[in-house]
Amino acid sequence: MEIVEVGPRDGLQNERILLPTEVKVDYITRALDAGIRRMEATAFVHPARVPQMADAEAVMAAVPRRAGVTYIGLVLNRRGLDRALAAGVDEVNVVVVASDEFSRRNQGTGVREALDAWHDIAGGAAAAGIPASLTIAAAFGCPFTGEVPADRVQAIAAAALPGGPREIAIADTIGVGVPTQVRALVAAIREVAADVPLRAHFHNTRNTGYANAVAALEAGVAALDASTGGIGGCPFAPRATGNIATEDLTYLLDRMGVRTGLDLPALAATGTWIGERLGTAAPALLGRTDTFPPSPPNGSGVSVTP
Template sequence: MEIIEVSPRDGLQNEAVLVSTEDKITLIERSIAAGLRRIEATSFVHPKRVPQMADAEAVMAGVPRRADVSYIGLVLNRRGFDRAIAAGVDEVNCVVVASETFSQRNQGMSVADSVRTVRDLADDARAAGVALSVTIATAFGCPFEGEVPEATVVDLARQVGEFGVDEIALADTIGVGVPTQVARLVAGVGAVAPGVRLRCHFHNTRNTGYANAVAALDAGVTVLDASTGGIGGCPFAPAATGNIATEDLVYLLDRSGVESGVDLRQLIETADWLSGVLGSTVPGQLARAGVFPG
């Protein structure tokens, strides 16, 4: 299982504390030291909308450059894409929301417009030599519209898959999904985008995040997003709480005999360090409970 570390972006974007650029870079360095090799480093969005990400260029200027580490920048539009390329990201992650209301709240455009944005950026990403992934947000439910038809999610995956994207991520933005949904959506997306790598992004808002991770694993998914300490959420989704914690996920995988290549004890140390940076205890359980056996 490959784990994408999202704490520097999705983790920090919903925190009340404005974390310094230096601490963000330290978080990334700690993640690399623990064995994580794909890291969502920042997002290139308007600083007035997400002030926690206002230093995107400075973060990218300070991260260690290694051939075995890939940095992902999240973008919502052409302006963000151009900034990400100029800053030297290795991968660009675009967002397509599966519900109209949240699409307008999150990125100020319709679902159809966001699909067109992906289409317009696909060739430019290839020309720039960067990988292009698409996250389908609210794939398991919307905070404003409620249930999201699975057929809608599958059709969006079909559309973006036809643009030649490298990866599609199914995101449970507000943590409402359950394992049966995971199995159905993974199967549905796999059928319409068979040549595209599939990953999943879960939140543990209702204590289903880790069960969903196991369901994704059982369904054949080999890439999962996670956030050290379990921090994160979406500033445009009411009551959206943290991502699944990287250290808790690695414990689950290790005890299940699934290789991740990530050092669990270093993750726990980083989660403890992150609590100090944020001034509050992170939601992840392992930093408090410890590993087993000890």
């Protein structure tokens, strides 16, 4: 199972403390040292709306460039794409919100206009030789209008296909989803996009994120998003809380016999470290205990993966 680290973007974008660029780069470097190979490093969005991402170019200029590591930049329009390409991202991710009301509050446009922006961005990325992925946000529920039908998410996925997405992600932006919804949404998208890899993005607002991750795994989703420390949330969604934690998800998968290739003690230490930088205990649980079987006393960082 591929775990996509989203802490540097989705994790930090909702935190009240604005971390210096060097701390963000240190956070990214620690995740790489723990084995992460695909990471949403930053967002190329308007700094007045998301000030936590105002230093996107500086972050990308300073991140370690290692073989096999892919840095994703989130973009919402052509201006964001131009910035991301100039900054040297390896991949872009575009968000289309499943409800019009949330889309207007999040991006200032309705769903139809957001899909138009997706096609424009996807075309520009393809011309530059950069893959573009699509995330359908609030796919499990909208904080303003309530339930989001599976057929609406399916229709958005179908409308996005001419843009040639590298991947389609379903995101539980406000943490209301349950495993039955996961299975229903995966099945609905598979009906219209059978050959496109799927990714899932879960928040743990109502303590269902890890159950949803297991349901996604069992449904054949190829990748799962998570943030080290479990930090994050959406600044435009009331009471949205953190992502599922990379270290807690890794422990769960490792104990299930699902290979992740990640260093569990190193992830847990990073989660504790980023919480300290943010002035609060990180939501992740693994950093408050130990792996099982326990890690060696010398802290060698041996994974529990069989």
